[in-house]
Amino acid sequence: MRFGRKEKLSLRYVGPYEILQCVGKVAYELALPVELASVNPIFHVSMLKKCLRDVTLILPLEGLGVDEDLSYVEVPVKILDIQFKRLRNKEIVTVNVLCRIHLVEGATWEGDADMRSRYPHIFSS
Structure with a gap:
C-alpha cells in the first residue's frame, strides 16, 4: 500500500x-x-x-571508519592481478585492487598510473 x-x-x-x-x-x-x-x-x-x-551482508560500523554522514574512505590493501591492454599506439595497464572493507569478489580494476601515484605502498611488496 x-x-x-x-x-x-x-x-x-x-x-x-x-x-x-x-x-x-x-x-x-x-x-x-x-x-x-x-x-x-x-x-x-x-x-x-x-x-x-x-x-551475512550486515557489517558492524565500529571498525569501518564510517563518518557522521555514513561515508567512508576505501583504502586499498592488496593488488590481486595486473592486466595489460594493447590499443593501437599505446598499452594500458590496469590493476585489480582489493580494498580493506570489500571481499575478493568486490575487487575493482583501476588504472595503474593513478594507483601508483596515490598508493605507492601497495606496490612495494
Missing part, C-alpha cells in the same frame, strides 16, 4: 514492520509506528511483501 504522495517515483512499500498476530486466514495485524497511527494496522496478505534479511 502506498502512503503519502501518489507519484511515479514514490515508495511502493514502507517498513519492514513486525507482525503482531494473524487475524483470520489472510489478514495480519502489524506493529506500525506512531507516524502511521491514522492507518488501520490490519492488512490483507496481498498488500504485504516478504522481507528477507541476509545477516
Whole structure:
C-alpha cells in the first residue's frame, strides 16, 4: 500500500514492520509506528511483501571508519592481478585492487598510473 504522495517515483512499500498476530486466514495485524497511527494496522496478505534479511551482508560500523554522514574512505590493501591492454599506439595497464572493507569478489580494476601515484605502498611488496 502506498502512503503519502501518489507519484511515479514514490515508495511502493514502507517498513519492514513486525507482525503482531494473524487475524483470520489472510489478514495480519502489524506493529506500525506512531507516524502511521491514522492507518488501520490490519492488512490483507496481498498488500504485504516478504522481507528477507541476509545477516551475512550486515557489517558492524565500529571498525569501518564510517563518518557522521555514513561515508567512508576505501583504502586499498592488496593488488590481486595486473592486466595489460594493447590499443593501437599505446598499452594500458590496469590493476585489480582489493580494498580493506570489500571481499575478493568486490575487487575493482583501476588504472595503474593513478594507483601508483596515490598508493605507492601497495606496490612495494
